[in-house]
Amino acid sequence: MTTETRSTPTPAPDPDLLYSEDEEALRDAVRALLTDRSDPATVLAAVESDVPYSPTLGSARAGGAPSALWRSLATEIGTAGLLVPEKLGGAGASTRETAVVLEELGRAVAPVPYLTSAVLAVTALLGCDHEDAEVAGALTALAAGTTVGALAVPLTTAPGGPPEPTVRAAADGTLTGRVTSVADAAAADLLLVPAQGPDGPALFAVEAAADGVRTERVTPLDLTRPLAHLTLDGARGRLLATGDRAREAVDRALLTGAGLLASEQLGVAEWCLAETVRHTAERTQFGRPIGSFQALKHRMAALWLEVASARAAARNAADALAIGSPDAPVAVAVAQAYCAPVAVRAAEECVQLHGGIGMTWEHPAHLYLKRAKADELTLGTPGRHREALAGLVDLGAP
The missing domain is CATH 1.20.140.10 (Butyryl-CoA Dehydrogenase, subunit A, domain 3)
Incomplete structure (x- = not known):
């Protein structure tokens, strides 16, 4: 008579809901910066100005050098590269540290593209092949804070199986289609565009200033997080991933x-x-x-x-x-x-x-x-x- 043995599944570790000393130090640095340069009164004055987007939201495409606030937040404190591996110029941290930054940005309603660039764009790239030069180069640029990225999906898109892309990719990598309500698209330098290619789903990198790329600013309810409709008309994309990986x-x-x-x-x-x-x-x-x-x-x-x-x-x-x-x-x-x-x-x-x-x-x-x-x-x-x-x-x- 044989006895059947069953392996006992390893229980998941208990969640750690406390903040570490390093996380509290990061919070103090971010809060001090936002208190000095982006307090609620400053943000209120910025959104009431005649400038289409707040001057605290800058990128190479939006007006030359990045703004002082974004440069300090992304580069000097190093928050833009928290999720990026150290070998690619990032901090090699985790979502716990990134969450602390977002708490402080929410507390200040800061008009910076952190969620769109340092979280959505970076995480999408991390899902691709890090050894690919195109992917590695994009991650390095985003980690440095000199490039602002945006994932070209409607801001209301929920996880759990994104809908079929509205952009079509030709065999030569040219993209055609329209994506509505993309957060921070008008200020982005690099667009990560999900598309339906000849062989299935694919993810492309597109320079926002390239020919065939047009952004149409729209007035959102929340003026501190700008939205734009993105139109691609034969824009040239660089393939990052295909199939299930994309x-x-x-x-x-x-x-x-x-x-x-x-x-x-x-x-x-x-x-x-x-x-x-x-x-x-x-x-x-x-x-x-x-x-x-x-x-x-x-x-x-x-x-x-x-x-x-x-x-x-x-x-x-x-x-x-x-x-x-x-x-x-x-x-x-x-x-x-x-x-x-x-x-x-x-x-x-x-x-x-x-x-x-x-x-x-x-x-x-x-x-x-x-x-x-x-x-x-x-x-x-x-x-x-x-x-x-x-x-x-x-x-x-x-």
Whole structure:
């Protein structure tokens, strides 16, 4: 009689939701830079200017040398290359560190192309062959911060099997098609374009200034994250990946972007909560700070609990992506399904408890409300992520 032996699956490690000393040091550096050069009042003045895009958002294509803010953030602090391997000029860090940067960028609603260039574009390239000179060169340029990249998909595209590309690739590598609502496309130097080629899906690199490339700026709800429609008319592309590898590279970029977007939403919510607490502690009515009234205390306490839970969800997603956990899609879906509504609710409470002042241009609260609402649609709505989560854990339709 033989006894059947079964291997016991190795349990996944417990998530690490705490911040390391290095992560806190990175946070301090990024927060100090943003406080000095991109505080909410500065961002508010920038989006009200006649310049089509904020002067803090610069690239070689948009006006010569990169802007001072982007140069300091991307190059001097080195955040643009956090996800890039050291051998290609990056820091060789993980999504945990990148999440810390996005928390601070969300807290400042900073109009920089970090999510689009340092996360989406970099992660898509990391899914290609690093030994390929084209891929390695693009990663090195993005890590240096001298090149701004953009993944040419609509900003609302969710992970979990991106739709069939709207761009067609000919056998000679020329691309034709149109992609709508691409974030930071007008400021990008390098476009990563998913396309349908003669032999299936493919991913191409296209110089944004090349012949046959046209960007049409559109006015987004969130003026701190510019959108543009991208039209390719016989533009020359350089092949990066084909087949399943191209499809998986794009989907991995979308998954990573969605997971790290939760940290940006956390930063938005944290600023709104802190600003609301500050305001209600200073504004008096009937001889008392309005924050001492029980009804407002309860509202802010409930919001604090939601923000604390959002922090746990966002950190769990960043940690799962960092360690390559097989449960990363579940963690990302949970984070997006929870953090997006919390950011919106925190921004709405900020406006409400400021007595409606956030509906005027004089206070930056409306910037956070618009960022939160736009982020709620970015890389999949909460409903889309709840639906994905139900499928991932075999719950059926939500």
